Amino acid sequence: MATALYTHPVCVEHEMGDYHPERPERLRAILHALEAEAFQSLERREAPRAEVAPIERVHKAFYVEGILENAPVEGHRHLDPDTALCPVSPEAGLRAAGAAMAAVDAVFAGELRNAFCAVRPPGHHAESQQALGFCLFNNVAVSARHARASHGIKRVAVVDFDVHHGNGTQNDFWFEPDLFYASSHQWPCYPGTGMEHETGVEDNVVNVQLRPGAGSKEFRAGYEDVILPRLEKFAPELLIISAGFDAHKRDPLANLMLETEDYAWVTRELVRIAENCCEGRVVSSLEGGYDLEALADGVAAHVSALMGTK
Numbered sequence: 650m651a652t653a654l655y656t657h658p659v660c661v662e663h664e665m666g667d668y669h670p671e672r673p674e675r676l677r678a679i680l681h682a683l684e685a686e687a688f689q690s691l692e693r694r695e696a697p698r699a700e701v702a703p704i705e706r707v708h709k710a711f712y713v714e715g716i717l718e719n720a721p722v723e724g725h726r727h728l729d730p731d732t733a734l735c736p737v738s739p740e741a742g743l744r745a746a747g748a749a750m751a752a753v754d755a756v757f758a759g760e761l762r763n764a765f766c767a768v769r770p771p772g773h774h775a776e777s778q779q780a781l782g783f784c785l786f787n788n789v790a791v792s793a794r795h796a797r798a799s800h801g802i803k804r805v806a807v808v809d810f811d812v813h814h815g816n817g818t819q820n821d822f823w824f825e826p827d828l829f830y831a832s833s834h835q836w837p838c839y840p841g842t843g844m845e846h847e848t849g850v851e852d853n854v855v856n857v858q859l860r861p862g863a864g865s866k867e868f869r870a871g872y873e874d875v876i877l878p879r880l881e882k883f884a885p886e887l888l889i890i891s892a893g894f895d896a897h898k899r900d901p902l903a904n905l906m907l908e909t910e911d912y913a914w915v916t917r918e919l920v921r922i923a924e925n926c927c928e929g930r931v932v933s934s935l936e937g938g939y940d941l942e943a944l945a946d947g948v949a950a951h952v953s954a955l956m957g958t959k
Contacts, residue, residue, distance in 0.1 A: 653761045660696070674941055687949075696751065707821055721736060738785065748768045749768075756931070757796070764932050770786075781816070805829070805888075808891070811893020812902070816842040826853050834858065865911050872918060
């Protein structure tokens with residue numbers, strides 16, 4: 650079975666102002682990298698527009714309505730100091746959430762082995778009723794709950810290797826023992842959550858804190874010693890990845906020192922576990938990554954590993 654790429658042009662058009670690090674060029678760099686000959690067998694699919702009801706499994710109805718109905722006619726409307734709406738932002742948010750849900754449907758239908766959603770805005774900081782950290786809708790949480798509602802499964806895992814902790818995903822999963830969230834992230838760093846004692850209602854939350862300056866050795870040890878064994882024990886029926894590439898040593902927004910190969914390595918390890926416990930069902934959705942070269946290289950390594958070619 651194939652690996653698919655889900656994306657949509659409106660995800661490029663979403664922007665939050667001049668000099669904002671979460672900028673359209675991020676997605677352009679990714680899509681350019683995935684045009685290389687090595688990715689010719691990558692199936693290309695347009696991200697569909699999500700319906701509101703699945704999003705409201707994670708976000709309060711008034712919050713969703715506020716996002717969809719309050720975009721400016723021109724310019725920007727700020728939701729927090731770092732997060733803003735432009736005229737196309739609601740559509741981009743619906744396509745980003747729709748991509749992850751469509752990818753879930755396709756892997757359960759047996760159409761795909763796995764998928765990568767190259768979408769903006771990202772999602773893992775978005776809370777049930779608050780936009781945060783460049784995020785509008787929590788794409789991975791929405792797709793996890795969609796999988797349970799639509800495909801008759803119970804156990805869904807999200808693994809998040811973005812340099813920033815996914816506070817929104819953790820909070821959504823906290824009281825759900827059949828939803829598992831594991832994150833490796835820099836500490837201290839935005840958003841200030843993700844302490845190792847934060848473990849969820851039934852130890853269904855796992856946080857690995859990495860000190861500024863930590864690199865491949867510490868990152869891989871965190872997975873080999875903590876995250877991967879806990880993920881295997883949980884035995885998900887679907888694995889979702891919050892794929893952020895801002896732990897790379899070239900990224901300007903944090904201070905970890907990962908190499909591009911670390912993204913290939915962690916992806917191979919996650920795919921291996923998925924093959925053993927959930928028939929290889931993996932859906933990955935883009936989060937952060939703000940150095941364009943490091944981002945493009947990291948995504949290429951990640952997608953190559955999903956395809957089984959690296």
